[in-house]
Amino acid sequence: MTNALSTEASRAHSLTLSQQATLAPMRDIAAGMGIDEELVEPYGRGAAKIDLATVEQLSARPRAKYVVVTAITPTPLGEGKTTTVIGLGQGLNRTGRSATIAIRQPSMGPTLGIKGGGAGGGRSQVVPMERLNLHLTGDIHAVTAAHNQLAAQIDNHLFRGSRSGLAPDRVTWRRALDVNDRALRTIVAGLGARTDGPTRQSGFDITAASEVMATLALTTSLQDLRERLGRIVVGYTRDGEPVTAERIGAAGAMTVLLREAIKPNLMQTMENTPALVHCGPFGNIATGNSSVVADLIGIHTGEFLVTEAGFAADMGAERFFNIKCRVSGLIPDAAVVVATVRALKAHSGRHRVIAGRPLPQGLLEENPDDVRAGADNLRAQLAIIRHHGVTPVVAINAFPNDHASEVAAIREIAAEEGVRCAASTHFADGGRGAEELAEAVAEAVTEPATSSFRLLYPDEAPLREKIDLIAREIYGADGVDFSATAAADIDGFQSAGYGRLPICVAKTHLSLSSDPALKGAPRGWRLPVREVRLSAGAGFVYPICGTMQTMPGLGSAPAAESIDIDSDGNTVGLF
Template identity: 65%
Template structure:
């Protein structure tokens, strides 16, 4: 018998009214703004209104270094959330919103999979309530204000070759990576070279994910640095009077979106910052609401524990003030066939560096053997951590109850959560700390241009910000071809950029594509609609 597709499973789901879903975790109807039958915005007033309720256990789901096929982290997050109901507990799941670039590219959608999905999956993957479009519009509004500022005389004194603000769109389009604007006559603007990034890479997206409130978002937008004067001082969005219009565009987008899983577990879907050059986590406001809605709040951090989880701990938790109670490390047989047991051991260590108890989730795939699962469990046991084999893809929440039990036990243990470095540490020290302690590098080699950039940021008062190191997700090292847990290498930093509004500095360690391209046979070739207007061939 052929296993049904994700879309077929999603369309056979029995959905409950969102008022019922919200009511099951104590969110009253007056805090909801319906968007059709299957999605609702949750008003930001919920943060204050629910504040006196008990705090849920806070669980972050991460992974070992992935293979090119992915290891099922979102599916495991959804499956774990569903599993708690089988134990008589209430859970809420918090996830990033998928970018349509990868959805129409190679990766496909990001609603989970099999019987551990967020539904309706086509609604989730196809721009949902328009938050991505609002981010796109706000980002490009600032770009328009900036170019008009140059055209109208450049009162701020921006250096023409030191402008850092580009444009964005939520489509994979390599032809827009490098462009020239202002061509034509004098009235068509100032001619200069710039380019497009994908919306998920926008600093505005990172701000949406890290802001705690509307005033906080407005302040962060004002702090965005659009470029520098010849003397090295920063020019901000506030200074060129672009931040207010951006905030007006984003008022509605700051409200998280409420959906449900196949088993009617509440899901807060919000924001979608890039996992390479940003922190790769869903929003702070969703977590501030979800943390008061039941027994467990389960959220996902992008890529492996050396990337998404490290940024969850050192960037997101700094912004939210929330402290995690446990962490899940998703692994698969195929991942350890590529990276070996030492990678799992190192990712366990990376979680423990922050004083958090890890649990290993062995995501089962067809063709796995009991002996292979037992070998992974033995590695976990040798490190003194719990593990569980999960079959949530084929069985839903029932297939992840063993994992839920292990997570519940881990979350009851005393936690000694700690940041990896203090705010006051110099930027170079922060970079070195992450490189040596989390990645396993022997040290850091900073290029002369990056040295100058670090100096400029510290002179501008940005030195107290955390760092978000942009590197490959396919290796613990900066070299995607090095598997396992590499030793005897140094982290090369070729460039350093500043997301001052979002609140982090991001060093680049390799060629980071902020605007993906389409492959020879992208999903966009096959996604279509049928005669009734239903989306088909979405995976």
């Protein structure tokens, strides 16, 4: 994500740097990864699609070290996780190692909303950023199309008598669009004449929140995708029997609609480091990780594959380990935990940071004690990594105005934890600024401990037990409170044969707890599970803990209002 600490001026500078970057031909980028030219389809300027046959073709090549980048609990300041992935990739290449990075495709709604895009920033960007942030090769749109094709077939199925017995008031499948549009959150559709029906209350989620997106991100092949799409549960009969997309007759067409989208996109960083860009499932209700197929390709394209897991380690990395790696079979060698001086100070609870408002003065003053007071969050995230048998590395994403004593405080905390730590100025300096981090990561992956990767729970553990384990051992809760609805949901899924699925807890990303106001590492709380939902296509069960917004709105001054072309036809105002 664009670093929220950067000012308007530095954001505009990022766009300029991006537009000045010298792109290498995609065939050269692919050749450097050992991918046959015939498996690379150029897709407009600076982007290509990689055929899935590449997975098989590269399988005999050596396996790269697999490094996941995660972070401390996000603050409104932005920790710069994507820039760190990009910077680290560039740093590894600068220090004589070959690295590929894997990132998510940014959702267009937020890019045109308030947040900015997902291309990184400064001298650590994936380019061309206009293409990365808008449409790219159309994968998100293909997900939208497949999602809404199923929705249309569901309503047509109801309209024509519902031969499956699907009950109109028990349809759980909504519609999807990649736009920030609060007015679409809840709608009544099918108004008008009888032939314009059926009339039902429903709504739209942003496409990143679509189960189709989550499914595409976790699939391993086109045939696997076909099967997963068929398993999607769209609703229930009056008797509570699940009705699938297979039964609606939509899974085949959905697969055909996704046959280009399943191929990972190849782009490059400003320093020509290969970047696989693929899928962007929501981080709250889905995995928040880029695709399995991108990593299955990237793992054989060099010495390092650096991949990103959304939000903090309790969210993205836990899912990376227990859902994504469970599917891919890939074993991570190290995990980078990104922290910033200001974010740790914010985790002290002593400064109130509000998105879009000027920073409180106290946060800007030199005060290493505040850093230490916020360190519990960092310690908890490191513990989560080690709980999975993976070697952590702390990356201090350094900013020009950081005080040396505060950076030193983070180094001391890492040293106390026995964890390698490096400061990185990749935003300002590109790969050159990430050399210390690259060396730390290169050391970390050589540790024998990296071979001890373990999943948090086995497939066969009951759903309730899996949720309890995550709550206690990852979030630090005292236990879980299941509502009556949630308990019934779990019993239903367990008896319907979904008990072996892993868990993707839908909770706030703004706290280790389920209360976004609690900073640091909260103790003495219990995880409330309101209801439990099924993502049978993606292959996980997701307990709902708190209010999950699946369709963002636009702010009072949407980014879109500033985006335009100039008199030469260049894009301006896009970050």
